[in-house]
């Protein structure tokens with residue numbers, strides 16, 4: 001794969017020398033213009049003709065890092081760029097400081113990435129977290145003067161905050177371990193750690209034993225089978241796949257698509273060339289849970305990929321990891337080697353005669369590559385731009401073949417579901433006592449950062465009220481820096497929800513009954529939960545709901561807009577960023593919007609121009625407010641509404657769809673911040 005070769009070259013030289021690109025074209029037979037097309041698309045690739053700096057410090061400028069003063073660090077006059085200029089003059093080297101999108105260390109904001117040309121052998125870059133400007137200036141100065149910089153803040157040595165009742169423990173070592181396994185939090189997710197089992201791929205073994213004992217080969221269901229007949233077929237012949245259905249395991253990457261459906265579709269798709277791709281791009285600001293899974297439980301991810309592969313009839317799996325997670329890439333590569341050694345993958349998976357290979361793929365970089373079709377494009381050595389769909393990836397994915405693309409966490413849950421059954425996973429959901437019948441299913445991880453006592457990664461029962469996660473002693477331990485003001489419940493994607501959400505004041509009995517009926521047509525459990533929520537937290541005449549009462553459940557969030565007549569669709573992702581005290585919401589919303597502007601891939605003109613226009617609107621509003629001349633006419637609101645409509649209609653992917661949400665939610669819920677900066 002060309003992208004991987006480019007990464008290797010950049011890792012070797014610190015940039016992409018022209019001569020190496022020409023050599024690559026000759027060796028691979030790929031025309032140079034195609035190599036140029038790819039290498040110039042990804043900002044992380046540094047081309048020789050752009051004169052890459054000799055020493056570079058990249059400061060994360062997004063969400064939590066912005067909240068923790070990244071803008072000051074990046075200030076041209078008084079921040080680190082001034083230090084870089086002075087060092088350039090003094091040393092004669094090109095030293096540069098610039099902003100970068102989220103580095104996935106939001107729990108230790110601000111996060112900074114430092115690299116120089118010709119890094120020491122085996123080193124990729126140095127990541128520093130939670131440092132003051134003075135400390136960072138010292139680091140930059142040491143690197144510029146060829147002195148040893150202070151040790152980097154590795155993920156391996158940092159024990160991220162996690163559930164207090166699930167402390168870290170070292171997994172059981174087994175004979176195939178060449179290196180001692182890392183301590184891992186005792187989440188339910190970690191089925192091996194919890195059972196004190198060696199990490200011996202027993203879920204894969206369970207399925208391969210099943211295959212070996214079948215009287216006839218496992219055949220995909222006939223094409224014409226559907227509905228209940230199809231379900232009965234899967235239950236009868238592919239019971240472990242059926243467990244995924246029982247579990248109701250939803251994709252953990254944001255969209256929440258049922259994992260069962262993807263696996264079933266690929267299993268049913270004709271052909272023998274099929275792929276599994278694990279999406280470990282994790283570039284949404286505020287998200288860092290996959291960082292911990294990939295580093296501390298790579299065996300679960302590799303096993304999930306193998307399971308998906310042999311259960312759908314695929315022949316190869318790829319674990320696509322963002323390049324800033326170099327410790328994680330290393331851990332996954334070591335784990336794949338271990339899995340091959342014990343026969344869990346490779347040419348003959350546990351003696352079945354079936355081949356399934358697994359490879360780690362180092363991302364060329366860029367938020368948009370987290371979008372599943374853009375990720376596939378990048379893997380095919382093209383510009384990482386989303387595809388128009390249909391066709392879906394389950395029929396026309398990698399190399400135009402049926403492909404399952406699942407998030408890291410989704411795949412990591414699969415071994416436990418295969419070993420213990422889908423109902424065990426489903427039972428892990430939040431239950432109301434009483435009535436115990438009202439419950440939401442499953443468990444999932446959240447990355448929490450910002451104004452909480454213990455930012456970290458927490459495993460929770462789906463449906464746990466937000467209050468419990470943010471204030472509970474065994475989770476984040478409380479809100480700090482003042483009273484809760486807002487929460488970004490899906491990184492920047494859903495904008496900012498206020499601590500008290502204004503709702504439809506005319507929510508009478510009839511409307512409530514209609515809502516519950518409508519939800520009940522899709523799911524009785526969801527309807528029962530909404531009914532209970534309305535009774536408990538929304539007595540007649542209520543004008544607001546308390547955000548902390550809202551359950552951490554994707555379906556509930558999806559029902560909120562229509563039930564409470566919210567101005568903007570609320571979203572729930574894996575990243576929760578908490579804002580307290582007198583935080584300036586307009587400033588945060590502009591920061592979120594800048595992220596979308598910076599990361600738009602440019603394929604759709606309305607997104608490319610609209611995201612810039614949104615930044616301009618937000619920046620103007622803020623400048624006028626700060627100059628004491630706030631905008632009072634509704635034209636900015638109208639502009640945002642028009643851009644929102646256009647982007648909804650014309651965007652190929654979700655980035656364009658959500659880009660207006662930060663400003664739209666800020667305007668809807670925090671109008672006062674547009675008039676006067678909070679103090």
Ligand code: SF4
Nearest residue numbers: 601603604607653656
């Ligand atoms: S919506 Fe934006 S990010 Fe998505 S494909 Fe279009 S230009 Fe690219």
Ligand code: FES
Nearest residue numbers: 060065103105106
């Ligand atoms: S590391 Fe800065 S927001 Fe994630």
